[in-house]
């Protein structure tokens with residue numbers, strides 16, 4: 469068997485903020501908490517594309533409650549800053565009425581996307597509506613919105629990996645990291 473290779477981050481990475489084992493352990497804890505809170509119910513996980521896919525995949529594997537999964541894709545228009553104007557690019561396939569909905573997000577930053585999404589989902593009459601976010605940047609909030617389940621609170625820094633992208637790149641990195649300044653602005 470080949471000897472294990474020393475860890476080597478992607479060359480565009482400045483610093484790893486959360487490594488693979490830290491994330492794995494925290495996702496397990498979140499799954500245990502969620503499974504306890506929803507015991508005996510059937511949970512509808514709503515993954516927000518595309519950033520949540522890695523987190524959602526790992527989280528749902530660890531859940532011990534019954535669950536179904538659905539997806540939404542939202543786009544926010546940002547002409548010189550986040551305006552909070554959000555468009556639904558892909559909607560749920562299932563009816564949300566009477567369901568226990570858990571929105572699964574990669575990160576809550578300004579909170580504007582989540583604020584819009586929760587208002588939108590509330591009109592559909594779910595039995596319950598909560599949010600689970602892998603990352604939270606509380607210092608960036610522009611609106612009052614709160615995730616019940618949060619993996620990690622992080623400072624105001626742009627991060628990539630574990631589903632999060634920069635120009636659609638780096639989603640596949642198994643850790644959450646800060647990019648080198650030189651990698652920002654390039655393609």
Ligand code: IMP
Nearest residue numbers: 519576577578579580581626627632633
């Ligand atoms: P918000 O509406 O400002 O809370 O933005 C939420 C969305 O912006 C997230 O679901 C991400 O897709 C994206 N986003 C916010 N911060 C970051 C980051 O640090 N890295 C990558 N994407 C981010």
